[in-house]
Amino acid sequence: MTTVSSPxxxxxxxxxxxxxxxxxxxxxxxxxxxxxxxxxxxxVSPVDGVLVSLHPHAFVVVNNEGRGVLTHLGIDTVxxxxxxxxxxxxxGDSVARGQAIVRWNPVSVEASGKSPVCPVIALEATAEALGxxxxxxxxxxxDTLFDWK
Numbered sequence: 640m641t642t643v644s645s646p647x648x649x650x651x652x653x654x655x656x657x658x659x660x661x662x663x664x665x666x667x668x669x670x671x672x673x674x675x676x677x678x679x680x681x682x683v684s685p686v687d688g689v690l691v692s693l694h695p696h697a698f699v700v701v702n703n704e705g706r707g708v709l710t711h712l713g714i715d716t717v718x719x720x721x722x723x724x725x726x727x728x729x730x731g732d733s734v735a736r737g738q739a740i741v742r743w744n745p746v747s748v749e750a751s752g753k754s755p756v757c758p759v760i761a762l763e764a765t766a767e768a769l770g771x772x773x774x775x776x777x778x779x780x781x782d783t784l785f786d787w788k
Contacts, residue, residue, distance in 0.1 A: 649675035695724030
């Protein structure tokens with residue numbers, strides 16, 4: 640089983656409440672979403688593993704069981720072309736749960752007209768494979784979002 644941790648602090652919302660049909664419809668995969676606290680901060684790795692994909696606005700970490708977890712910082716933030724994001728590691732790096740990956744500011748994302756909501760997705764998983772998915776209340780970076788069986 641893989642425990643997936645929150646990459647940032649904020650308020651949990653159900654994936655269905657994400658303002659993007661691809662994420663809200665779980666087309667990318669099941670998971671959780673966080674409406675982040677409105678202050679500059681860092682997004683941290685939700686699992687131990689290797690960074691197989693790394694963009695200023697999104698990253699994927701694959702653990703030693705081959706499970707990939709996508710963290711997407713905001714919605715439509717690819718359109719910001721990296722503006723307001725600072726990548727702190729490199730693609731291919733081994734990272735530990737809780738290690739800082741990207742520095743960003745949800746306030747500037749919101750000011751640009753984008754949603755700062757952050758989906759955290761279990762790639763290539765079924766909804767049934769996830770247990771105890773957190774979808775309400777406040778969360779801190781490192782708190783458990785869900786278990787992947």
